Amino acid sequence: MTALTNTLNPTTSSTLTIRVIKNFEYRTVKNMVLQNVNLETTTVEQLKEIIREKINTTPGFKPFRNVNYDTLKVYTKAHGAKPTNLVINFEHDEDWLLNYEHSALLSYGIENETEISFFNFEAYEKYKEHPDIQWD
DSSP: OOOOHHHHSOTTSEEEEEEEEEETTTTEEEEEEEEEEOTTTOBHHHHHHHHHHHHHHOGGGGGGTTSOOOEEEEEEOTTSOOOSSSSOOOSOHHHHBOOOTTSBGGGGTOOTTOEEEEEOHHHHHHHHHSOOOSOO
């Protein structure tokens, strides 16, 4: 039997895909891959800082620098069902929002190959009330 990708890497050296969401209505999303993330020791606050640093130093993310990114939420876990909304996962707000800054990522059940969205919470709340796409 073949091992699933979420079990191939140890929790001390995992790969995460970060979905940086600049705008919900216009589906302005850019992916960032972080490798060798230690899920046992990296906290939510530390992950946010790592992502912000990459946004501020990676040329391809220059258009994404004018948003106050303050929230992380699991989009999907490896080998799990993808949400029907292409921008954000509206489900699981109670358990997939990473609300506790000092909690380790592993405590949220994050594993290798998890996709996590990074966005502005106020913009998310507005979009959740009226999930209209402005551009198709």
